[in-house]
Amino acid sequence: QDAFVAFHADKMLVSKYLKSLQIGELAPDQPSVEPTKNKMLVKDFRELRAAVEKMGLLKPNQLFFFLHLAHILLLDTAAWLILFYFGTSLMPLIASLVVLTISQVQASWLQHDLGHLSVFRKTKWNHLLHKFVMCHLIGASAKWWTLLHSQHHAKPNCFQKDPDIDMHPFLFTLGKKLSVELGIKKKKYMPYNHQHKYFFITLPPLLFPTYFHYHTFYIAYTKRYWADLAWMLTFYIRFFFTYGSLLEIKSLLAYYFIFRMLESSWFVWVSQMNHIPMDIYYDKNLDWVSTQLQATCNVEQSLFNDWFTGHLNFQIEHHLFPTMPRHNYWKVAPLVKSLCAKHGTEYQCKPLLTAFADIVRSLKSSGELWLDAYLHK
16 A cells, blocks of 8 residues: 555564454455545655666665754753853843744654664664654653654545644634534534734644653653653753753743744744645545645745745655655755646645745635535534
């Protein structure tokens, strides 16, 4: 299956675990075939993947990731040194917050690479460094992230299967068809017709400081990810020991909450720009390629965009080849674009600010559709 091939870098290792598993029937409500499978698209994609492997585009450049990790560690250290040398007055505090936020977001992009097994050829080294970056540098569970993010990649934008859109319908109404459905059923958890306004003060600044904090500890504890919890504690011990020696307790807590808000805002705008404006609905049981293409869009390439988004501006390529090292996305992008053109499939690529604006536009559109259905149906 295309999904299996896409997710697993080391097929021989995975096959050892598969031998001990009993493969049973799917749940009664889940089809065992893809009824609308685009056979020619799948065939051409498999040929493209074979060509990509021969071109060596799935092999990581270790120097690229080493330099990326080095700049994260330098920024992390610089954030503390700014306060240590220049004091804790307003300007040094702001400068330190900015530097630490950059370090944390860039660490988020790196842990994403490690979680997708795209940094090292050996799976165990990816897992080990993933724990260091995600648990120790960021303070969240690596296994928690892998659990949720794998589901997102398997069925992106599929309601009740992609955890990244679980905000529907309790906080936002997403997608045209789901919004109309919600309105027809007369369901209203929030004033959705204003969601494009309250989005600015809810999801971007508060996702990390509130929900993610609770959820990562909850999942790590309930699923007994003891190694992750131990690694996570090292982040908090390090943070409160180093910054606690410079700041009073109220200032320390405020500093922590503010940098989490800044980090959250950066992360949410980047992570949602590729998916929220796209088709969101129940699982249509499409083939792997069509599923990924309908749920993702790209942002134009530039040195800044690549760095700012962690190369998630190449979201289409990333979803089609999730184990590909991000420094190779630009090489495969023309091939993917040609594949889409051949089969009449839309390949969306837009400027960064347009992508941000499209999040708000799509929320406004969904809210209006909900209101119309709520009032008139």
